[in-house]
Amino acid sequence: MKILLVEDEVALSNAVKKLLEQKGYLVDAVYDGLSAVDYAEISPYDLLIVDIMLPGLDGIQVIERLRKSNLNTPVLMLTARTAISDKVTGLNVGADDYMTKPFHSEELLARVGALTRRKGEIVLNDVRFGDLSLNIESAILSRGDDSVQLSHKESEVLKVFLYNPTMTITTELLISRVWGDDSEATDNNVEVYISFIRKKLKYLKSNVSIKKLPKIGYRLEVNEA
Numbered sequence: 001m002k003i004l005l006v007e008d009e010v011a012l013s014n015a016v017k018k019l020l021e022q023k024g025y026l027v028d029a030v031y032d033g034l035s036a037v038d039y040a041e042i043s044p045y046d047l048l049i050v051d052i053m054l055p056g057l058d059g060i061q062v063i064e065r066l067r068k069s070n071l072n073t074p075v076l077m078l079t080a081r082t083a084i085s086d087k088v089t090g091l092n093v094g095a096d097d098y099m100t101k102p103f104h105s106e107e108l109l110a111r112v113g114a115l116t117r118r119k120g121e122i123v124l125n126d127v128r129f130g131d132l133s134l135n136i137e138s139a140i141l142s143r144g145d146d147s148v149q150l151s152h153k154e155s156e157v158l159k160v161f162l163y164n165p166t167m168t169i170t171t172e173l174l175i176s177r178v179w180g181d182d183s184e185a186t187d188n189n190v191e192v193y194i195s196f197i198r199k200k201l202k203y204l205k206s207n208v209s210i211k212k213l214p215k216i217g218y219r220l221e222v223n224e225a
């Protein structure tokens with residue numbers, strides 16, 4: 001799997017490149033829009049990761065140019081949190097998915113995995129575990145035909161589990177990912193949201209449960225019938 005990374009912030013580019021290489025992807029990094037077009041047109045990539053704010057051509061122009069020359073490689077764009085119009089424009093000109101900065105490494109890997117598996121198709125943004133499926137965009141949790149809307153926080157908490165399905169998730173990790181390192185959130189906040197999610201798992205009659213490991217944290221489990 002070969003990825004072209006187009007990001008002008010060198011530190012971020014280096015971090016993303018390292019992360020992807022650790023997972024076995026081959027990564028070429030370029031730092032401006034014109035180089036991106038040159039590289040993408042010359043060598044075949046399985047995925048392009050394109051920042052929107054770039055020197056030279058911006059990310060939107062890069063995507064537009066490549067699509068006009070019939071390049072169908074999936075594109076994941078990186079946008080600033082506030083730039084909603086960029087996301088819409090980017091998707092309209094042919095990006096397949098977007099991610100807002102700053103992002104967690106697991107989210108990046110999940111999206112890269114989804115885009116490289118379903119080459120050229122629209123990504124539905126579903127993360128699955130056991131009999132569950134969570135739609136990341138809508139925060140709707142489903143089991144078969146039954147579904148339930150999660151609140152934003154519930155979805156953020158559950159995502160930490162779904163992106164690390166085999167890991168024991170510590171309370172500290174949940175607080176850091178969902179509430180932020182500077183927050184005043186405590187074990188109690190986490191416990192409350194875990195209990196909300198458990199109620200919804202029960203409502204869906206899911207075979208997935210969140211097991212508490214005293215003094216350590218939590219783990220997602222599939223209960224075989």
Ligand code: CA
Nearest residue numbers: 008051053054
């Ligand atoms: Ca940038």
